[in-house]
Amino acid sequence: MKKLLNDPADVVVEALAGMAAAHPDRLDVDLEHKLVLRAGGPVQGKVALVSGGGSGHEPMHGGYVGTGMLHAACCGEVFTSPVPDQILAATQAVDGGAGVLHIVKNYTGDIMNFEMAAEMAAEGGGAQVASVVTDDDVAVQDSAYTTGRRGVGVTVLLEKIVGAAAEEGRSLEECLALAQKVNGQGRSMGMALTSCTVPAAGKPTFELGEDEMELGIGIHGEAGRARVPLAPAREIAEDLLGPVVADLGLARGESVIAMVNGMGGTPLLELYLMYNEVHRILAAAGVTVARNLVGNYITSLEMAGCSVTLLRADDELVRLWDAPVDTPGLRWGV
Amino acid sequence: MKKLLNDPADVVVEALAGMAAAHPDRLDVDLEHKLVLRAGGPVQGKVALVSGGGSGHEPMHGGYVGTGMLHAACCGEVFTSPVPDQILAATQAVDGGAGVLHIVKNYTGDIMNFEMAAEMAAEGGGAQVASVVTDDDVAVQDSAYTTGRRGVGVTVLLEKIVGAAAEEGRSLEECLALAQKVNGQGRSMGMALTSCTVPAAGKPTFELGEDEMELGIGIHGEAGRARVPLAPAREIAEDLLGPVVADLGLARGESVIAMVNGMGGTPLLELYLMYNEVHRILAAAGVTVARNLVGNYITSLEMAGCSVTLLRADDELVRLWDAPVDTPGLRWGV
Amino acid sequence: MTVADVSQFRAWIADTSAMLTEQAEHLTDLDRAIGDGDHGTNMARGFAACAALPDADGEGIDAYLKKVGMTLVSQVGGASGPLYGTFFLRFAAPLAGATSVGPTEVAQALRAGVDGVVARGKAEVGDKTMYDALAPAVRAFDGAASGGADLAGCLEAAAVAAAGGRDSTEPLVARKGRASYLGERSAGHLDPGATSATMLLESAARSLG
Amino acid sequence: MTVADVSQFRAWIADTSAMLTEQAEHLTDLDRAIGDGDHGTNMARGFAACAALPDADGEGIDAYLKKVGMTLVSQVGGASGPLYGTFFLRFAAPLAGATSVGPTEVAQALRAGVDGVVARGKAEVGDKTMYDALAPAVRAFDGAASGGADLAGCLEAAAVAAAGGRDSTEPLVARKGRASYLGERSAGHLDPGATSATMLLESAARSLG
């Protein structure tokens, strides 16, 4: 394993210490609970957004804490959902009296830990908590008998958009409804050229041949739905976009917010090249890209590969998208 | 070779087409000359900044085109300096009558191609051109008999700071003097955990054992000054910072702008962990970090590793650093 | 022996911790194949924290096991943290007030613990989860107890049944947890959670009997 | 043959292009070892563009070679683009107006071309660059010419000397170009530019003689 670290057991806490040192004005970092918080304490009278999950997806979620986006991020061990104590501590720390929205990606561990934290918050009689679960990964079949789809790229877009709504002073119910709307009209699919190595595991999660790629991967270094021969970027773009467009039922004349996201180990040069393909395919389908993101936004350590997320756009979503955001990972309008 | 591309020969132009599609409002991309330009044409009466170099270092330089930073970037093939025609075309396209500053990294190829472009510009009687050469890499010994030090991380800081000065309306001589000052008081050093693969070459530039790293690498996938055993992050930070601090002659009480830069394939998690070490070492040395950047800013394709850049700070530099910048790669204050 | 006191429950957790530390890499390897490569690290970290819980004078079995559950909830994370945490929290409840327990009490506790896992995780037998090891273990324990076996015998039967359940997960296509994302590709691998659950019961047979 | 006309200069460039395309991987491999792994791609791309230059009716040798130089400058990039581009631009100058040239003219042209490389790159013999192949080639050409050899013989001598110069770069520690960053580690490898320069002269011996 070749990584920049000291003891693999300390990687998350040491990285958080680095975040604290790098952003002293904008972030408060709670090293005991492994939380990233906005500097300056809770925002009175506004809904607060708490997200979290395993580490290894940076800049998500810690890098999305700041004005116009999250109020706190709970950082689990690498690829391991955070524990209820962390989530409860975050919830209590950010509650400004208007309630707290938990943004949870649909993984068994995340669901259960956030659920327990919400139960504990309810028992404590403190903050009013609502939860939205993201499940946008079309690589996974949705079914009542299984775990359902994974939450991936839409989580980033949702945190931005609902963060703007909270900043506007919308109520907890309104924020929840908006979050559910965003999740409902966003879909993603990803692929990997290489695996990644969890620091504590010390070896790659899977092995891929020189001429192979994994289609339908998530963000935890897990293998995907199918191992297929390596293909040119234009075919990969079709493979990823096809199911996303079909699942969303996108029609000619519609518009989207599009994200071409790197899994961590793919150079920006290649991501822009992929965006060129995505843009071309959407243009041919008569779909307009209202806004876009190209870069590393929800990663899987040093995995090489990318994912594509499309969110059906409307005027409200685009307006909230354009609202000021001031976080280490996303910044504009301020 | 596992990359997201079509024909390796087309990677740069297809990535530029993707940039054009992703940033239609802010950038004009000239695909024939492989230039990234600010949308809206030359800025009249202000000095224009032109940089460029081989591709594969994204977001540098194309991602630094925009208000408060570059006016144009000339994109060569991967790791191959751009040709004089490109540089001349960029120079002519951005000249607003107040002269053009060429920002050149100290590599034989870059120097010669920019030199020829400047000669052509002078012959053409068009834009007045001045050039600054960055050479901040302390891994390379500076000597009159050799090529001298490489230009690496300081280039990013210089483009930001001098871009702000140009925006303020400073003259070409003033911008040149400021650029030379920044280069004179900035130093960098880098290391690699893995090599990278030039698309057209199809195989890694070098091979490294599981327990080895390269110290003193540049940004072209080249091997470094020494191959040494893999070490913990805290030792790597000492190895990188030691020569930088010594060469700058940093004294207790001084302050710096610090950048911990990823080479492309190293997760942000590890870069923040490295920043933690850098911050700790500087604090122990009594050096204050006035401003910092942690992330992928000047990369070497998918190479894993990092570099550290320190720029001796003063009030003027910090003020220019804080000035608004609005580019795909760096954005604040707007 | 037919009864167990708090010191034996402590021994159980210490033994499980030692076992999990030793087997962490094996469990993580299983999780790399059909999950995300953290199960061994998660379990070893959590049980090490439990094994390090300070000895509280005169502590009851239920109080101790509740602490174990809470420690797991707050130290493990992922899917296994809430599941094993809930297991111990629920396991503890029927033992309230007891200072030494026999087959009847442990049967009750085990059933409550496993019911807690189901309440949290909603898994059914055949979903390729830890429940595939726990469900047959409960049945085997009960069977042995009603056949008159002592605590050691009951736990031995439970451990053997758990191992059988664990092995039964190999051909299954996962329907719960992270492995379910792999669809058909999840078949042909042991479930990591079923494997760690079996270790937990094997350790109980060694420590509590 | 003792003289060469523009069609033979075209043949030279076509042959060099074919050779470089064939040897691109080899040159890039040499550049991977002590540079950045692009020399073969750069050279093959540049000379392919030169080989594709349209035939201009009645074009003089100098006009053609100037176009070659300009094409290299605008297509190659890196260090080798300006150097080889300057080589051809300067090589062309002394041939102004000539429609066929012999050893004397080519000697002059070759010296001018190589002087151009030095003017641009400031390399000295022993710096481990293309100049280490070009410098002995010029001397050998002049020697053969003053010994009365015909153009073929002069170019043959130049190519042999270039190959010797190329081989001499292997033990050297680079002082110019990208390889110099490696310090002592640059020793033990052939210089890619000296290798491509030798190919250029070998091709000249085949095509122009």
Ligand SMILES: Nc1ncnc2c1ncn2[C@@H]1O[C@H](COP(=O)(O)OP(=O)(O)O)[C@@H](O)[C@H]1O
């Ligand atoms: N819904 C569920 N019910 C019971 N057990 C489950 C469920 N989901 C997952 N598991 C168990 O959890 C194990 C994985 O645990 P672990 O790797 O620690 O967590 P994560 O999957 O969050 O990385 C699986 O092998 C499985 O046995």
Ligand SMILES: Nc1ncnc2c1ncn2[C@@H]1O[C@H](COP(=O)(O)OP(=O)(O)O)[C@@H](O)[C@H]1O
């Ligand atoms: N100053 C110089 N003078 C002469 N030749 C040089 C000089 N610097 C570099 N070279 C030649 O250029 C070759 C490298 O060319 P190339 O790989 O195409 O460019 P780059 O080094 O910019 O990637 C070297 O092998 C060397 O022969």
Ligand SMILES: [Mg+2]
């Ligand atoms: Mg996990």
Ligand SMILES: [Mg+2]
């Ligand atoms: Mg090069």
Ligand SMILES: [Mg+2]
């Ligand atoms: Mg796991």
Ligand SMILES: [Mg+2]
């Ligand atoms: Mg090269």
